[in-house]
Amino acid sequence: MNYNLSEIFGNFQVEGTFVEGGAYGSGHINDTFAVTCDLGGENVRYVLQRINHNIFKNPGELMDNVVRVTSHIRKKLEAQGLDDIDRRVLTVIPAADGGSYYVDAAGNYWRLYIFVEGAKTYDVMENLDQAYQAAKSLGEFQKMLVDLPGPQLFDTIPDFHNGQKRYAAFEEALQADVCGRAKDAAGEIEFLQEHSWVFDVFPNLISSGEIPMRITHNDTKINNVMIDDETNEGICVIDLDTVMGGLALYDFGDIMRTTLSPTEEDETDLSKVGMKMERFEAILRGYLTAAGEFLNPAEVKHLVFSGKMITLMIGTRFLTDHLAGDTYFKVHRENHNLDRCRTQFKLVESITENEDEMRKLVEEVLS
Ligand code: GN1
Ligand code: MG
Numbered sequence: 001m002n003y004n005l006s007e008i009f010g011n012f013q014v015e016g017t018f019v020e021g022g023a024y025g026s027g028h029i030n031d032t033f034a035v036t037c038d039l040g041g042e043n044v045r046y047v048l049q050r051i052n053h054n055i056f057k058n059p060g061e062l063m064d065n066v067v068r069v070t071s072h073i074r075k076k077l078e079a080q081g082l083d084d085i086d087r088r089v090l091t092v093i094p095a096a097d098g099g100s101y102y103v104d105a106a107g108n109y110w111r112l113y114i115f116v117e118g119a120k121t122y123d124v125m126e127n128l129d130q131a132y133q134a135a136k137s138l139g140e141f142q143k144m145l146v147d148l149p150g151p152q153l154f155d156t157i158p159d160f161h162n163g164q165k166r167y168a169a170f171e172e173a174l175q176a177d178v179c180g181r182a183k184d185a186a187g188e189i190e191f192l193q194e195h196s197w198v199f200d201v202f203p204n205l206i207s208s209g210e211i212p213m214r215i216t217h218n219d220t221k222i223n224n225v226m227i228d229d230e231t232n233e234g235i236c237v238i239d240l241d242t243v244m245g246g247l248a249l250y251d252f253g254d255i256m257r258t259t260l261s262p263t264e265e266d267e268t269d270l271s272k273v274g275m276k277m278e279r280f281e282a283i284l285r286g287y288l289t290a291a292g293e294f295l296n297p298a299e300v301k302h303l304v305f306s307g308k309m310i311t312l313m314i315g316t317r318f319l320t321d322h323l324a325g326d327t328y329f330k331v332h333r334e335n336h337n338l339d340r341c342r343t344q345f346k347l348v349e350s351i352t353e354n355e356d357e358m359r360k361l362v363e364e365v366l367s
Contacts, residue, residue: 256307315344
């Protein structure tokens with residue numbers, strides 16, 4: 001899709017003039033662009049995003065959440081006396097009408113953020129320190145939201161991490177098999193059917209009251225943390241579309257999913273996919289520096305399991321989308337969602353093989 005980025009950008013409260021803009025990043029849902037503008041002779045960059053409103057049905061509510069969350073974090077950072085706050089929390093640039101987003105003539109929803117310069121995201125963490133730092137940032141992010149005032153945040157995607165509903169959607173897609181793809185995914189389908197019990201564990205712990213709902217990020221894929229180029233510090237947590245009520249464990253689980261194996265999410269050589277204990281140790285230590293202060297014993301007990309559950313669930317979503325004809329996640333090649341599903345299920349197996357040792361490590365780190 002070709003958008004007139006200059007015109008769209010003109011609908012936000014920015015003084016400078018548009019210089020150039022182009023596609024940016026590797027997200028599977030929204031369309032992201034980096035835009036450069038000339039501000040009195042100096043080039044300044046922004047992130048312009050089209051919110052996928054087929055998936056996020058109520059972008060207005062979503063942006064209300066984002067504004068509340070970023071303002072709250074900003075206040076905390078100000079109280080700490082930090083001076084580079086625009087690099088440490090996303091800054092929403094108001095649209096011409098003063099709102100937090102702009103709707104174009106075709107009904108697309110756009111938002112604009114200040115570009116965080118001097119930092120990058122990594123789809124695969126390059127070293128253990130990066131993994132530690134990113135996990136630490138996500139633990140701190142949760143901690144800063146513990147006292148968010150006001151009403152509950154909107155559920156931008158209801159039942160987002162409801163594994164039982166995700167499994168039911170898979171069964172429906174399998175039944176319909178609209179593209180005739182089930183026959184080529186027989187092994188994955190069987191694997192998932194054997195593991196459906198995994199999705200019952202968290203609902204039971206929620207209804208028994210052992211695990212509390214908190215405000216969580218819910219999409220803690222590790223490339224949603226920007227890493228500072230110079231200090232290697234996790235400087236800014238991004239992609240705030242799914243910040244809402246959730247389990248702390250959903251976030252830790254997704255950190256595990258996206259850091260434990262030194263491979264891309266769509267790696268086709270499955271022999272390379274598998275968890276590395278030193279990566280687990282790095283994210284565990286990083287996450288617990290902040291989250292260790294508020295997690296309860298039942299949450300701590302299920303840290304390892306969370307990685308298995310979330311990885312299985314995202315794998316389920318990839319498989320479902322593959323069976324349904326790739327209508328949800330952006331795909332860039334044939335069988336892309338099936339490839340992604342395979343890496344997830346391979347990682348689930350690898351976590352299972354190492355579960356006992358990982359639990360011991362949790363005890364060690366906390367003792
Ligand atoms: C999507 O937008 P992105 O790429 O950060 C998805 C996540 C999945 C992830 C898998 C709103 O995240 O839930 O875990 O792809 N986001 C949404 O890579 O569905
Ligand atoms: Mg996302």
